[in-house]
Each structure stands twice: as C-alpha cells, then as structure tokens.
Amino acid sequence: MIQVTDLSKVYSNGKGVFDLDFQVAEGEVFGFLGPNGAGKTTTIRMLLGFTNPTKGKSSINGLDARTKTEDIQKFLGYVPGEIAFFDNMTGTEFLDFMNRMRGSNGNSRQKELIDLLELETKGRIRKMSKGMKQKLGLVAAFMHDPSVLILDEPTSGLDPLMQKRFIELILQEKKRGKTILMSSHLFDEVERTCERTAIIREGVIVAKERIDELKKTLKKSYIVTFEEASDVERIKNSPLDYKLLEDRKVEIQIEEDYQTMLSVLSNCKVTDLDARKKTLEDIFIKYYSKEDA
C-alpha cells in the first residue's frame, strides 16, 4: 500500500507540490495524471526517497519512503521518468548488473518480459533508440517480480504496438495482485489500466476520482468531414453541439446521445469520420471551466 499524507515539497522558486493526500490500496492500479511540470515526478522522487519532503510524509507498505529505502527496494519496481543508463553497457550487461545489485541471479520472468516487449538486449545502450531504452527500463523494473510498482510515464517513447503490449503487461500484473502507481499525461493508457486516479495541476491535487466517474464527465468528440458545404448547414440546424473547424469539417461533441448525431449524419455525405482521442488536456479544460463556473 502506498500512503501519501499531507506531503509538500516547496522549491526555492515557490514551485513544487503542496499538501498531497492520497493512497493506493494493495492490488490497486492508480493513475497519477497531470500535464508536464505539474509535479508528478516531484512526488515520485519523494516516494522513492530521492528528495526530502518539506512537510508531511509518505510510506510504502508501512515503511517510511525517505529513510527505509533499502527495505522498500526489496519489493519495489521503479521506472524513472528520464531515461538514463550506464551507456557503456549492453542491454544484457545492464540487466545482469541490476540483478547482481539486487543480489539475485535473474529468473524466468526476465526472459518473459524481454520476449513480451521485444527488447533487443545485445547492443550498447548508448546506441539504442529512445523506445528501446524505455523497454529496457521496463524490463529492469518488472524483472524481479516486485509487489509494488512505481512507474513515471512508462510509455514515453514506445510505439503504439508497444504501448498496447505495455497495457497488457499492466493488466497481467494487476491480475497477479500488484500495487501500481503510474504517472502519465495520456488519458488513454490510464483509462485502460487504472481504477482510480489523482489529477495534479500546478502541484495541487485537483481531483481524485474513479476512472469511470471521470469518463462520464467527458464529452465524446467526433471530427466529421463532408463532401458538400451544404451539409454543414444541416448540422447548424440540428440540436447538435458543434464547432466549425474548416469549410467542410466540423467537430461534434455529444454526451450519450449517439442517436441524434447518427440520424443527422445519415442525411449528409460524410467523407471522413474520426473520433478524437480524449487527452488529459480535455479533462483539464473541464476542470478549469469548472473552476470558472
């Protein structure tokens, strides 16, 4: 279980994170969402014991995150937000090194992960692509089969196929009862893996909700392109909430009223229909507007 209580880290420029309060229950996958620079990594650094809190405390399975790092690391897996390695090692050398540092000889899980993520372990890390390095970091974090995982933007640099594999991996680990805290700025991957999330903005948690609750509040958005400009008129005359993007291109937003949209569109010549992926930005815009209201 990860417990964060009244945790603050204030930097000399006044930025930081303030009075964070949340917990991740055992066996739960928890999403930690926020735009770049919101304070996700700052929080995770305190959970890993890298930085000292200005105030408050955090613990993992009851062990103080700052002072009991040695004990915590026995059951923790961590993917850093920044990809940095021992550049001169090959992938295999790095994984062997991490195993030795953990006092283990490696196990079958390591090979499974390498296969799952299609990690190429032979080359020097220095020469690896960003995505390959990220995969290496993932294997290093999961290979000792830790019961708690802290992942800082784990899919950055991964191609869509690998992002999918990663989601499979998380769901697998969730089934095996792992406790996972995962930071992200992509709503999609959090939506598919996490049960609950905390949303952080400018160092403050602005929402702590179940993912399905969060999803309900979001409107669905479709980008429709018509063959003729006259079709735009039809949309104008319909009750649909829309925004004109280009001459013959509109963005339609609906909540659950698919039927209305479909019946209006059935009378138009649609040349392209695209569902816009909801990103965190949309949620933030929602939270901003909530505050404005």
Add this chain to the structure above:
Amino acid sequence: MSLPLFISNIKNNRMIWIIMLVVYSFYFSIMISMYDPEGLEAWENMLGMMPEGFLRVVGWDMMGTSLIAVLATSLYGFLIYLFPLVVSIVVNHRLIASHVDNGSMAYLLSTPNSRKTIAITQAVFSLASITLFFTIITGVGIAFSEMLFPGHLDMGTFALLNLYAIVHYFTLGGIGFFASAIAHEAKHSLAIGIGLPIAFLVLEMLGNSDPDLSWIGNLSLFALFDPQKLIDGNTGFVALSMAGLLVLAALLYGLAIAWFNRRDLHI
C-alpha cells in the same frame, strides 16, 4: 559495500587509470635512465637548457645527487600533480556526480542498497584506486632502478615516499569525492574537483618562484607534501604532515558520505 558496484567501477575507470599509469611509468623509465651515478652531468646539461625561473617554480633547482633525491624532486615534485591527479579527478567525478547528473543514480538506488552503502562503496573504490596506482608505481620505480642501477635506490625511503604520496592523494581524492557527492550538476563537481587542486598548485608555484614569496606556498595544501623533507630525514615534519593529511581525508570522505546520504537528489 556493494561488490557488483565496485566491479562496475573497475570497468568504468580502467582505461584512464591504465593510460595514466603507463605514461607515469614511462616518465619513471626516462628519469631513471638519465641518472648517472658518477655525476649529474646529463641532468645538469638538460636542466641548463631550461630557464632558471622555471626550474625554481617546479622545484627542480634543488636536485639532490642520490637516485632517490632525483626521483623525489622530479617525479614526486611537479609531475605528481599531473598523471595521478588526472586519475583522481576523473575517477572521483565519475563515482557519484556523473551518476547523479545523467540520472543513472536512480537505477543504483532502485536496488536494495541504501545511499550510505552506495556512497561507502564509491569512497572505498576512490581510496583503493589511488592506493593501487601508487603501489604499482612503487614496484615500477624499484624495478627500473634495480634493472639499470642495481643497489642505488634506497628502497625503504622510496616506499615511504610513496606512502606519503598515497596519504597526500587521499586528501586530494577527498576534495574530488566531496565535490562529486554534493554537486547538483556535473560542472560543479568538476569546477571544485579541478579548480581547488589547481589553485593549490598555483599557490605552491608562486611560493617557489621567489624566496620572498615562500609564505604564499605555505597557504597551499600541497605544502604538507614535501618530498625534500623526507629525503633530508626530517621525519618529524613528514609524520605530522601525514597525520594532518589523514585527518583531512577522513573528514572529507566522512562529510561527503553524510552529505550525500541526506541531500536532495534530482534524478
């Protein structure tokens, strides 16, 4: 103490260490081969070609006549601040500051090793690498001397001279290691790790340049390392200096480990 980390340090640092050892050994072979037990004619001819001021500054003006005296003033005078210092600066910088700067420290600390364990391992490596360096150099010096001029080298004094150098380098390494452990960025570690020894060297050279300025030389940490006094048999000064250097080294390494254990790491 983490053995896997210690072994990885060896791999990371062996190239620079070996190169500096070979170059320093090469200088040993030249200096020893130029020694002439009958007189110092060859030496004096060579030194005669150099400006007197320069000789004073690097401390070569007071060259003795025994083999050990020649080695002490040449190889343990100015040159000792060249090759072993490069090893010391580079190794100590890599041990902590590079790991923090490029973020690989995050991986070291995401293993069941406390910061203290990591820092102690790196400190032990720092001390061990320079100790082994001078131990091999001692062997090289004795081997060359015995090969070319058997029986001419006062081996006891030569071994003591190297022990003196090792202790001196514990302090120098302590400066580099301390800088490495507290620096937030690589450039800060290097600035202190390189800057301070160079400042000390400049002070010493200024002190040597003119008898009236000798007090400036005493401001330098390097005043505590005076091979000439060892050759002259001033054991009181040497013993006191070594004790002082050891205390300083213990303070620097101890403080570095404690500081690293408590600081914020932005990794």
